[in-house]
Amino acid sequence: MSTLIIDGHLDLAFNGLFNRRDQRQPAMVLRNREDIFLSGPSADPEAVLIKENAWADKQHGMATVSLPDMRRGHVGIGLITIMSRIQLPGPNSHNSVRTQAVAHAQGISHLAYYEALEREGELRFIKSVEDLDASVAEWENPTPETPIGLILSMEGADPILGPDNVQHWWEAGLRSVSLTHFGANTYGHGTGTEGGLYTPAFPLMDALRNAGVILDVTHSADLAFWQLLDYWDGPIHASHCNCRALVPVQRMLTDQMIKALCERDAVIGVVFADTFVNPNAHMFGPTTTMTRPMSANVEHIDHICQLTGNTDHVAIGSDLDGGFGREKSPCDLDTIADLQGFLDALRQRGYSEEDIAKIAHGNTLRLFRNAWNKG
Numbered sequence: 001m002s003t004l005i006i007d008g009h010l011d012l013a014f015n016g017l018f019n020r021r022d023q024r025q026p027a028m029v030l031r032n033r034e035d036i037f038l039s040g041p042s043a044d045p046e047a048v049l050i051k052e053n054a055w056a057d058k059q060h061g062m063a064t065v066s067l068p069d070m071r072r073g074h075v076g077i078g079l080i081t082i083m084s085r086i087q088l089p090g091p092n093s094h095n096s097v098r099t100q101a102v103a104h105a106q107g108i109s110h111l112a113y114y115e116a117l118e119r120e121g122e123l124r125f126i127k128s129v130e131d132l133d134a135s136v137a138e139w140e141n142p143t144p145e146t147p148i149g150l151i152l153s154m155e156g157a158d159p160i161l162g163p164d165n166v167q168h169w170w171e172a173g174l175r176s177v178s179l180t181h182f183g184a185n186t187y188g189h190g191t192g193t194e195g196g197l198y199t200p201a202f203p204l205m206d207a208l209r210n211a212g213v214i215l216d217v218t219h220s221a222d223l224a225f226w227q228l229l230d231y232w233d234g235p236i237h238a239s240h241c242n243c244r245a246l247v248p249v250q251r252m253l254t255d256q257m258i259k260a261l262c263e264r265d266a267v268i269g270v271v272f273a274d275t276f277v278n279p280n281a282h283m284f285g286p287t288t289t290m291t292r293p294m295s296a297n298v299e300h301i302d303h304i305c306q307l308t309g310n311t312d313h314v315a316i317g318s319d320l321d322g323g324f325g326r327e328k329s330p331c332d333l334d335t336i337a338d339l340q341g342f343l344d345a346l347r348q349r350g351y352s353e354e355d356i357a358k359i360a361h362g363n364t365l366r367l368f369r370n371a372w373n374k375g
């Protein structure tokens with residue numbers, strides 16, 4: 001009997017729209033299609049155009065995520081993103097835009113993609129405790145057609161035009177938001193920069209708090225992180241972050257950050273990218289390949305548990321296919337279905353079934369149930 005897994009961070013719309021993937025198909029089908037586009041002869045004019053324009057650039061990667069593979073791996077619920085950011089051209093700006101109006105429009109297109117998949121029965125929006133409990137109950141005895149539960153999140157708040165736009169997004173289903181992403185965005189400084197929040201961030205946080213949105217501190221620059229914790233008094237999490245003590249780069253959380261988050265009953269999701277577990281890897285470098293198995297993520301789970309004295313604040317935030325693919329995933333993970341093997345790695349390390357259930361889904365369920373019951 002497989003254990004329900006809640007994945008705290010998946011960029012399905014990014015892969016559907018930007019990477020042109022039909023995620024109703026298994027990952028192997030997606031790979032075969034992209035192999036033809038990139039290296040094989042084809043009479044398809046679209047395939048030739050894609051190849052000539054290097055559509056699948058160095059950050060495209062080999063597909064690991066699809067809805068059938070999620071079902072196969074009992075990854076039944078996900079925090080699934082709207083992801084569009086403003087950023088000037090640079091090494092990590094391949095999917096960024098230049099204006100907030102475009103970011104908003106792109107965010108709306110991501111929302112429309114999820115609504116279309118819900119119409120087809122592939123996904124089901126989770127907007128309340130009742131929706132959450134119903135999805136969990138469905139995954140106790142799933143069928144091949146059981147819809148994936150979608151908790152709508154936003155990676156970087158650029159698609160939100162201002163405080164008066166928050167209620168629109170809430171009614172659409174938005175339940176978790178990080179203010180920043182790569183670079184310096186509309187609301188403050190994110191990964192790869194030094195600095196804090198900008199003035200518009202504070203009234204936006206007021207509106208998010210009033211609506212009932214959970215704040216995600218992932219991708220915050222260090223100063224911005226501490227400003228977020230100082231100002232925000234609501235539910236909080238780090239959807240996809242690992243430990244800076246083990247991989248000493250800015251993108252990770254310091255021990256002080258981890259302790260401060262856990263004192264607020266936050267949940268931290270660990271990322272399944274080689275650059276997040278390999279201290280020798282150059283972050284997001286073009287030559288990085290897989291070097292470590294999923295058990296390397298157990299080291300980060302262990303570290304957080306040792307800091308906090310319990311297993312109440314750790315979860316999975318895989319970020320699979322989030323700007324990388326199979327080649328930068330754990331060497332014993334072929335598709336997202338293999339996340340069940342991570343639970344086996346926890347068992348081998350001595351974690352109890354109760355603790356494994358917390359990491360797989362229980363802690364994330366607690367986070368949202370507590371937030372929504374107080375809402």
